[in-house]
Amino acid sequence: MTRFTNTYQIDRNNEVLTVTPKDLKAFSVFFIRDENIRARCSERFLLDLYVYANTVGLNPSMIFEELRALECTVTKSRTKQETKFSKLPLKGLWHKHFFSFHFIAKNMQIANNRGNIESIIKNAFEKYEGLDSTVENCKALARDISLGNHELFEKRSERNQLTGEWIVFAKVNSENYYMCIEFHETNDQIIYDKVIKSCKENFENLVPIIESYT
Incomplete structure (x- = not known):
């Protein structure tokens, strides 16, 4: 050939x-x-x-x-x-x-479209409900949501479900x-x-x- x-x-x-x-x-x-x-x-x-x-x-x-x-x-x-x-x-x-790494956003979109991210956001807001809206608390809320998002990606990886x-x-x-x-x-x-x-x-x-x- x-x-x-x-x-x-x-x-x-x-x-x-x-x-x-x-x-x-x-x-x-x-x-x-x-x-x-x-x-x-x-x-x-x-x-x-x-x-x-x-x-x-x-x-x-x-x-x-x-x-x-x-x-x-x-x-x-x-x-x-x-x-x-x-x-x-x-x-x-x-x-x-x-x-x-070009496909990280796509994998997160798939996980989020299945409703997982809504649960993470709901739990995070419930955790900080009633607390003062200080800069520190707002940062902590954003950090919890970000970590939850990262966990969604890691779980897809652990299950060999990453897509590209x-x-x-x-x-x-x-x-x-x-x-x-x-x-x-x-x-x-x-x-x-x-x-x-x-x-x-x-x-x-x-x-x-x-x-x-x-």
């Missing part, structure tokens, strides 16, 4: 990022020391990761932590267990969340083939087309297998 033959011009925030074959090769070798895993990462997957690392500061190690968890049952993931897509057109493919964005991959013959990195809100057909394109470029033998899922 020929790897890293394309040069990409990526437009992000009105700035153009140029990614050469040399860039991708050095990036993949540096961050993925296991050659067996590296051989099952599509060029598109590595390009997605390279772009996120160089435009929004995403730490690639967070993604490779999830890859290690997928490859080895001994390594524990902090995010939700990998899940198979059940609806077309992605049916039969898999996705795994990865976490970064997706590593999209295929499982074939007990091996994972990592296709791309995508956002939850991306249209399913766009993700599927991206996967098929990755297969045609890097894993041509997988095309009929993945197409058979539909």
Whole structure:
């Protein structure tokens, strides 16, 4: 399989990022020391990761932590267990969340939308009810709410329920083939087309297998 033959011009925030074959090769070798895993990462997957690392500061190690968890049952993931897509057109493919500090706000929003934060605020106000509205008491109230918010995040982490964005991959013959990195809100057909394109470029033998899922 020929790897890293394309040069990409990526437009992000009105700035153009140029990614050469040399860039991708050095990036993949540096961050993925296991050659067996590296051989099952599509060029598109590595390009997605390279772009996120160089435009929004995403730490690639967070993604490779999830890859290690997928490859080895001994390594524990902090995010939700990998899940198979059940609806077309992605049916039969898999996705795994990865976490970064960029997603802390999203995890807190999920916890808060389930009504947990209202209970924390209610308990905090009840605790300070009847006390004078001094600066010290107001600070203490805000601190209790903040600590409660932090506890919500920690509980999601302890339950391996942290959410982030997706590593999209295929499982074939007990091996994972990592296709791309995508956002939850991306249209399913766009993700599927991206996967098929990755297969045609890097894993041509997988095309009929993945197409058979539909």
